[in-house]
Amino acid sequence: MNEILNGIRVVDLTRVLAGPYTTRILADFGAEVIKVQSNKSATGAEVNTSAYFSGWNRNKRSITLDLSHPEARELFLKLTAISNIVIENFSPRVMANWGLQYQSLKTVNPDLIMISMSAMGQTGPWKDSVAFGPTIQALSGLTYLTSFDKDAPLGPGYAYGDIVAGLYAVIAILAALETRDRDGNGQYIDLSEYEALSGLMGPALMDVAVNQREVLPQGNGPCYLPAAPHGCYRCSGRDKWCAIAVFTDEEWQALKGVMGNPEWAEQERFSELSSRQTHAQELDALLGQWTVKHDPKGLMQILQEAGVPAGVVQSSEDLAQDPQLRARRYFIRRKDAGPGLTTADAFPAIFNGARTGRWKAAPLLGEDNHYVFVELLGLEENELRSYMERGIIG
Amino acid sequence: MKDKKSDPEKTSPLRGIQVLDLADEKASFCSKLLADLGARVIKVERPGGDALRNNGPFWKDTPHLGRSLSFWFNNTNKLGITLDIEKRAGREIFLRLLKKADVLIETFAPGYLTQVGLGFQVLCRINPGIILASVTGFGQTGPQSAYKSCDLIAAAMGGQMYVTGDPSQPPLKLYGEQSYYTASLVAVISILLALRRRNMTGRGEQIDISMQEAVASTLEHVMISYFHDHVIAERQGSLFWNREFCMVRCKDGFMLVTLFQHWETLVGWMDSEGMAEDLMDDSWKDEAYRLEQLDHVIDVVNAWTSTHTTHELFELSQLMRFPWAPIQSPKDVLESPQLKARGFLGSVEYPQNGKRIPFPNLPFRYSSLELKSPGRAPLIGEHNAQILQGELGLSDIEIVHLRSKGVI
Numbered sequence: 041m042n043e044i045l046n047g048i049r050v051v052d053l054t055r056v057l058a059g060p061y062t063t064r065i066l067a068d069f070g071a072e073v074i075k076v077q078s079n080k081s082a083t084g085a086e087v088n089t090s091a092y093f094s095g096w097n098r099n100k101r102s103i104t105l106d107l108s109h110p111e112a113r114e115l116f117l118k119l120t121a122i123s124n125i126v127i128e129n130f131s132p133r134v135m136a137n138w139g140l141q142y143q144s145l146k147t148v149n150p151d152l153i154m155i156s157m158s159a160m161g162q163t164g165p166w167k168d169s170v171a172f173g174p175t176i177q178a179l180s181g182l183t184y185l186t187s188f189d190k191d192a193p194l195g196p197g198y199a200y201g202d203i204v205a206g207l208y209a210v211i212a213i214l215a216a217l218e219t220r221d222r223d224g225n226g227q228y229i230d231l232s233e234y235e236a237l238s239g240l241m242g243p244a245l246m247d248v249a250v251n252q253r254e255v256l257p258q259g260n261g262p263c264y265l266p267a268a269p270h271g272c273y274r275c276s277g278r279d280k281w282c283a284i285a286v287f288t289d290e291e292w293q294a295l296k297g298v299m300g301n302p303e304w305a306e307q308e309r310f311s312e313l314s315s316r317q318t319h320a321q322e323l324d325a326l327l328g329q330w331t332v333k334h335d336p337k338g339l340m341q342i343l344q345e346a347g348v349p350a351g352v353v354q355s356s357e358d359l360a361q362d363p364q365l366r367a368r369r370y371f372i373r374r375k376d377a378g379p380g381l382t383t384a385d386a387f388p389a390i391f392n393g394a395r396t397g398r399w400k401a402a403p404l405l406g407e408d409n410h411y412v413f414v415e416l417l418g419l420e421e422n423e424l425r426s427y428m429e430r431g432i433i434g
Numbered sequence: 435m436k437d438k439k440s441d442p443e444k445t446s447p448l449r450g451i452q453v454l455d456l457a458d459e460k461a462s463f464c465s466k467l468l469a470d471l472g473a474r475v476i477k478v479e480r481p482g483g484d485a486l487r488n489n490g491p492f493w494k495d496t497p498h499l500g501r502s503l504s505f506w507f508n509n510t511n512k513l514g515i516t517l518d519i520e521k522r523a524g525r526e527i528f529l530r531l532l533k534k535a536d537v538l539i540e541t542f543a544p545g546y547l548t549q550v551g552l553g554f555q556v557l558c559r560i561n562p563g564i565i566l567a568s569v570t571g572f573g574q575t576g577p578q579s580a581y582k583s584c585d586l587i588a589a590a591m592g593g594q595m596y597v598t599g600d601p602s603q604p605p606l607k608l609y610g611e612q613s614y615y616t617a618s619l620v621a622v623i624s625i626l627l628a629l630r631r632r633n634m635t636g637r638g639e640q641i642d643i644s645m646q647e648a649v650a651s652t653l654e655h656v657m658i659s660y661f662h663d664h665v666i667a668e669r670q671g672s673l674f675w676n677r678e679f680c681m682v683r684c685k686d687g688f689m690l691v692t693l694f695q696h697w698e699t700l701v702g703w704m705d706s707e708g709m710a711e712d713l714m715d716d717s718w719k720d721e722a723y724r725l726e727q728l729d730h731v732i733d734v735v736n737a738w739t740s741t742h743t744t745h746e747l748f749e750l751s752q753l754m755r756f757p758w759a760p761i762q763s764p765k766d767v768l769e770s771p772q773l774k775a776r777g778f779l780g781s782v783e784y785p786q787n788g789k790r791i792p793f794p795n796l797p798f799r800y801s802s803l804e805l806k807s808p809g810r811a812p813l814i815g816e817h818n819a820q821i822l823q824g825e826l827g828l829s830d831i832e833i834v835h836l837r838s839k840g841v842i
Contacts, residue, residue, distance in 0.1 A: 197597035232798070360661070384657065
């Protein structure tokens, strides 16, 4: 099948997660992503044979260029000239120090789309701050608000912020491509991960601003749409839980029915949604005494069959075995040889009934040096060797 | 960067794209993002107004259909009409609008559109280039596709809650309607991809997005640990899963700190204030030993950070290139000098009195493309006349008739 982004070449300078996740999506849909690495940079999350790297860098190519070297920068410009997109996630000064800022790249490729996805954005008093996903989560308010108690912040159990920034970056790039196709204009995009995540706190920010109040952590309570019960209830077994959310009177009646209409549920204080919300704590405790006798999967099934929104709090193992995800081929397998992961998630959308399951193993360090420098840029074999011997390609 | 006003020199990236929006809370944010990018989005509400208008928080804490802040957040820059697509007359009007549309976004239970005579095949006959994006709890297919979902259920079934929170407490959902936002971001990407394919083939596309999958796709290390190392990730409290970050107390709040990068710089700093206790000893230079005695390390660091404000620690740690940050509250975010300097917070006007309130912009800027500053969400049926009469050419009498039948 002809992939949507066939013919789009991306020069990828990004590292670790947010940037590589962006280019993974572009590569999943057929873009030729050329990851620019170097012997020096290929450490930690950037070790090509690690599982983490192989998860975010499938379908990409790898070249090695030591950009601290002027001749490497000339090769970089040549590659830029025959590419469509350049993407980087360094601190703002890095590209400028190399003389590789948008203004310079544009001179070799006028309709280039370049995106800088830094923690803070390219401007502002904090632009040079050092930050990873968890740092951004802390700054955005998400860590503070994701908790049961304002004096004990918890935050997401993983680098959610990087994924959000990665998704926004894909949107920014695809929208710029749409414009380029229409009127031929290149584009520079300045994305801030801090803004990406803070934006998702929108209603809380507006609430503070308009109502001059403190917005506090909600635990598992409903944020905006009123519901009760609404939470996570213990089930039988070690660390087994089921989430239940009751928005309407119909759902409440159905839940009571599944429980066998126990006497406690008929109390006046639980009859109306607003009053159930007021007595949410007692309600949660009583409901928990019932759920704990049940296996979470069976509980979800009987509740859903009765029309009550319910879902198992699934672990990674549950997800891997989830019949719904299986039926929809959400997890894909890699068939070729190569180090790293062999099972991972596909892009979470199905197009005309088909899942994009493209997966060529993540590249080894510099695996595509010959392809890029000789076949694409037209270097002679001995030139390539000379660059390699001098550590410019390396 | 200053708050941008419309610049006639610049064009928006999605100029000319027409979107019909039938989405509820699951994907309102998707069409809002398309509107911010310059698409013309017509939100189709049921007569009387979208149920989302009942969602808090409210301006001045007064529940009112015109005062829902979460509704405003999800609906800036859209046009609004009312239409009952379950009635024949409503469906006919809808199909006339569809003829001119590029994208239709919907979030009904799988099968509903087909049931009311608006299945993808029908839509395609009327408009072969239509892109139909459906966002549902579990997707259009599979044994659980009819299951009910919401932000909480998707967070549970998508694996987010199991790894979020403290081991001594129940699993925890992320704050805000993150499942909806994630699914919406995925939907925008999918729609832009489909538009690009349509530019080449002229054909529309049916996009099927499951909130469960969208949430699961954010899990970072969780599935990698399982598939590669057969490790089931669990809740870690305030300590980050890979032990690289943890949260400690300060005089005025909490701080996210690293314990293992730049160890010697860190203990040197603590020692200069007489707070390093035994951590200067050589044995602590061994990272494995530190991991083994992690509780002690955290205790000592906590005792030291408790003598500082988050502001002091943020400034000094960043000078030393530590990726530390204060755990900010929403109020801190509103007052952030960084966000202010970049004009991230635009403002949207109250429909009632024209006052303006802060509102987040998109998190990126283009060098030569305009993004729409937030325009307020539509009032109920605000653009009925403009769209139904101005564009579809319905007469006054027809409008009166449709209104009396409860179609609009």
